[in-house]
Amino acid sequence: MPESFPTLAALRDAATSLWSGDAEAEARAIARDHILTKPPGSLGRLESIARWHARWRRGRPMTMERIDVIVFAGNHGVVAQGVSAWPSAVTAQMVGNFRNGGAAINQLSRVAGATLRVVEVAGLAPTSDFTTGPAMDETAFLAAVDLGYASVSPEADLLCLGEMGIGNTTVAATLSAGLFGGSGTEWAGRGAGIDDEGLARKARAIDAALSLHGGVASDPLEAARRLGGYELAAIMGATLAARRHGVPVLLDGFVCTAAAAPLARLAPDGLDHALLSHRSAEAGHTRLAVALGMEPLLDLGLRLGEASGAALAAPLVRAAVACHAGMATFDSAGVATGDDASAP
Ligand SMILES: O=C(O)c1ccc[n+]([C@@H]2O[C@H](COP(=O)([O-])O)[C@@H](O)[C@H]2O)c1
Numbered sequence: 184m185p186e187s188f189p190t191l192a193a194l195r196d197a198a199t200s201l202w203s204g205d206a207e208a209e210a211r212a213i214a215r216d217h218i219l220t221k222p223p224g225s226l227g228r229l230e231s232i233a234r235w236h237a238r239w240r241r242g243r244p245m246t247m248e249r250i251d252v253i254v255f256a257g258n259h260g261v262v263a264q265g266v267s268a269w270p271s272a273v274t275a276q277m278v279g280n281f282r283n284g285g286a287a288i289n290q291l292s293r294v295a296g297a298t299l300r301v302v303e304v305a306g307l308a309p310t311s312d313f314t315t316g317p318a319m320d321e322t323a324f325l326a327a328v329d330l331g332y333a334s335v336s337p338e339a340d341l342l343c344l345g346e347m348g349i350g351n352t353t354v355a356a357t358l359s360a361g362l363f364g365g366s367g368t369e370w371a372g373r374g375a376g377i378d379d380e381g382l383a384r385k386a387r388a389i390d391a392a393l394s395l396h397g398g399v400a401s402d403p404l405e406a407a408r409r410l411g412g413y414e415l416a417a418i419m420g421a422t423l424a425a426r427r428h429g430v431p432v433l434l435d436g437f438v439c440t441a442a443a444a445p446l447a448r449l450a451p452d453g454l455d456h457a458l459l460s461h462r463s464a465e466a467g468h469t470r471l472a473v474a475l476g477m478e479p480l481l482d483l484g485l486r487l488g489e490a491s492g493a494a495l496a497a498p499l500v501r502a503a504v505a506c507h508a509g510m511a512t513f514d515s516a517g518v519a520t521g522d523d524a525s526a527p
């Protein structure tokens with residue numbers, strides 16, 4: 184797989200010829216899970232998380248020492264349609280807040296023992312308003328994908344992805360509708376807190392974009408270019424790079440999931456190395472999770488973005504891996520197995 188994508192065709196090639204994971208490592212993890220000192224299945228979802236981590240680590244040891252959090256930031260021309268309760272200037276102001284350590288994600292990354300990085304995409308210039316034309320031209324779209332791709336370190340044991348961008352819940356809703364069908368009212372939510380009138384404007388903006396760019400859904404990359412945004416394109420690139428490098432991914436809420444969703448439309452297993460960290464309270468997220476066949480790990484009523492849900496779920500992955508790697512076996516601990524029920 185190349186390290187950058189000069190054309191949409193090169194990106195499409197990469198996204199449709201993916202490494203399918205380390206089936207042997209997963210089989211070894213399943214075999215080990217059976218002999219650990221617990222009733223089979225009793226660690227519930229932690230067991231499948233451990234197997235998942237084993238499969239997507241490209242043969243490296245199951246360690247969870249390094250957790251990277253990357254927040255991609257971008258701005259959106261569609262904000263001109265009155266779809267957010269906040270001005271676009273807040274995107275740069277919150278980037279400053281991340282850098283000064285004052286945002287929720289600073290605290291959540293620290294608590295998770297993770298390293299936080301913030302990446303401004305396209306210098307925070309807005310995309311074009313997609314109710315009047317494509318959000319990005321090919322060059323700008325591919326540059327954002329490349330930036331995301333290059334942001335991923337192969338050294339990470341887990342990558343938590345998130346975003347910051349005023350207006351981007353409209354973008355996520357429009358892209359989701361483009362990829363999976365449905366109308367503005369079905370996908371629009373209140374984002375960072377818009378009122379009833381704003382919600383109606385948002386649904387109309389989504390519908391206007393869908394009718395202007397109608398038929399793009401058959402091509403997920405064209406949907407991402409026309410109906411997406413810079414930070415969403417970067418998240419897609421980062422998710423692809425993580426697959427290449429063998430770094431399992433936790434996706435944050437609605438915006439982050441929508442950003443990665445084109446990969447699942449390009450290849451049926453395109454997001455198998457990623458988990459949904461949480462179910463966002465944003466209306467479209469449950470619909471999108473169902474469309475993707477993915478079950479979120481946490482459900483805390485969060486609707487923040489910033490990779491907050493991903494950072495909160497990272498310790499679950501650490502716990503799953505610690506149990507899997509560190510527990511004694513029935514044999515080594517001298518504990519009888521269920522099969523030995525007749526033994527004294
Ligand atoms: O991803 C989510 O689940 C999510 C839900 C609600 C709000 N957000 C965040 O809120 C911002 C976008 O809200 P809005 O209303 O301006 O579209 C953006 O910075 C996102 O990180 C994100």
Ligand SMILES: Cc1cc2nc[nH]c2cc1C
Pocket residue numbers: 269273277346347348375487488489
């Ligand atoms: C204050 C604020 C913080 C955010 N963090 C992620 N999205 C956000 C949107 C707003 C408005």
